[in-house]
Amino acid sequence: MPGTVTISIELELGWGLATYGKLDKLSEGRAAETRYLSRLLERCDDHDVPITFDVVGHLFHEHCAGHHGGPHADDWWDVDPGTSVDEDPAFYAPDLIEDIRSRRTAHELCTHTYSHVECDAVDPAVVAWELDRCRRVHERNGLPAATSIVPPRHGLTPSETLLDGGIRVERVPHYRARGERRPATPVRKLTEILFERHPSASPCEVDGVVETYSPEYTTLAVPYLRTGRYPPHPVYQPIPRAVRRRLHAWNLRRGVDAAAAGGDVHFWCHLYDLANEQQWPQIDDFLGYLAKRRDHGAVEIRPMRELPAVCEASEPDAVEPAEQLGIVIE
């Protein structure tokens, strides 16, 4: 059976940045994000590649009054501008969601919560409220409720809360599949980002929710090139940019190769990460390569919503997730 490739892209814009004082990572009026999303969607149609878009529910709105209630901390909605998509397009993006929906390719609209809450840092009642609000927003927009979640900043939530909210699939950092807590040291993490062979771990059902495993750091767009408007970490800058771009292209292709060797590889990034000319050409190339390998039967491309089927098809009572983490060498 061929392995699977899953691609998820976080569509959160200002919601994932404002709290951390990083709104300037976005382009002016998020024009670059709008433009690169369109280019990405065109390429996906060219190659018939479906993507899971992890959408913050608030982005569905054209406008709002700046407060949404809920059992959140009193100051939670302070970042909400309470305006409209024309005034603050980083907090409202019905046009981007419409662009995704209007394409020939059946992309998935997964949830990234309603207002980008870190699920492990709040009471489960807040997460339940957020999932309910997302369901209502989907319904108002004529969409089925999301069945997958990408929790903001890898903050996991109790599975009962997810199941009650209709969620069946969750993206989880791969170190958890190994039973580890975090990558060892910052230096170890930086070299891992550059050179680690693509980890692949089969989706696995844990307490009723199918977990799909991705690296903690972004792998579709990469941290060693410009992400949004931010330059890469200084540690990467002595390496010539052309070399870093070749490394990016090589890492993307070998991730596909790892899946072709029987693995399950999950690539991800934020929309703003890829919205520049340092990242995009390699991703463009990767989509073509991925489609070619898929057309030859080497891999399947599965959005997150289809992963329960992958999970069911794999061996019952198989090895523990920790043992499933196969590192594939070319």
Ligand SMILES: [Zn+2]
């Ligand atoms: Zn609002």
Ligand SMILES: [Zn+2]
């Ligand atoms: Zn996010």
